[in-house]
Amino acid sequence: MTSAASTIALRAFTELDSVRGDVVDVYAEVRAPLLHMPNYAVTAFGERLDRHGAEPGFTLVLAYADEFPVGYAYGNRIEHGDRYWQRTTPEPTDEYTQHPTVALKEIGVRDAWRGTGTARRMHDAFLATRDEPYATLMVNPAAGDGKVHKLYQSWGYHDLGQSQPSPASPVLTVMIRPVH
Template sequence: MTSAPAIEFRFFTALDSIRGDMIETYADVRAPLLHLPNYAVTTFGERLDRHGAEPGFTTVLAYADDQPIGYAYGNTINHGDRYWQRTHPEPADTYTSHPAVALKEIGVRSQWRGTGTALRIHDTFLASREESYVTLMVNPAAGDGKVHALYQSWGYEDLGQSQPSPASPVLTVMIRGTRAV
């Protein structure tokens, strides 16, 4: 019996050297959804470029045998950020009065799902952050609700709803402390 390859986590604060790996991995992760406008590779590339230029941008890419297998990225959001402005109902000052980290995207290639890799990428990403809270948005219909339930199992709680763009479905905004309790 052969053992699974070791996973190496690499941190990046700019997209220059990794944009191709991010796009390639995203296309594999989201393959069943790529026909939808909000999930198209070009739309993701535009979002990635915009997010990559925002304050506090960080990406964690996971590699096995020097091949990208998953990623997480996010950036710092502050009071008044459009992220909070689009969240309804308006979040409590407890969450918005100090910088938070918005986990904008997390994905793991299908052959690595169910192995704990997504949680390892998530926790590695958060270990590098100074903010007190992490927030994310999830499509409540993703995986017939399984993705939302997964985030709940990681300690996230529902905070509200948001529709980041006209092409986006209404998403559930979730939040938790950056350090697991």
């Protein structure tokens, strides 16, 4: 293992095959305290990852420190009428849904690299690959005692509504911002 002081290299991928194991390894460490809950289990994440990886516009940014994977951010394009929007209440206005939007589906950074700007760098590198007008994400408002929600607000996101993507999922806050 390498230290958080290592230089971080970001790599973008549009296919999962060669890096799926790296993403799952980082996820398992990042979400370790939650893995006992069905929605956060590694198998449930793997199923979501595979589904998202097969969807249009999939992009993944992995952060490596000396070839050791330390973080990931990924998402894909969603269209008007997508189930993402159908589960959002209140229903978003056409301003956000009439054109394709990029949905940041997951972002995670190993503990030793938190607070180093790695998450923001991955987020920004992910958005730099996009040409959609808006980016959206969902956050558990309780994550980090509200700190994660506040972090996304500091990145320019604002609350749009709520969603419960599955019966096993907590109610999440849907956030949105311009891509550029």
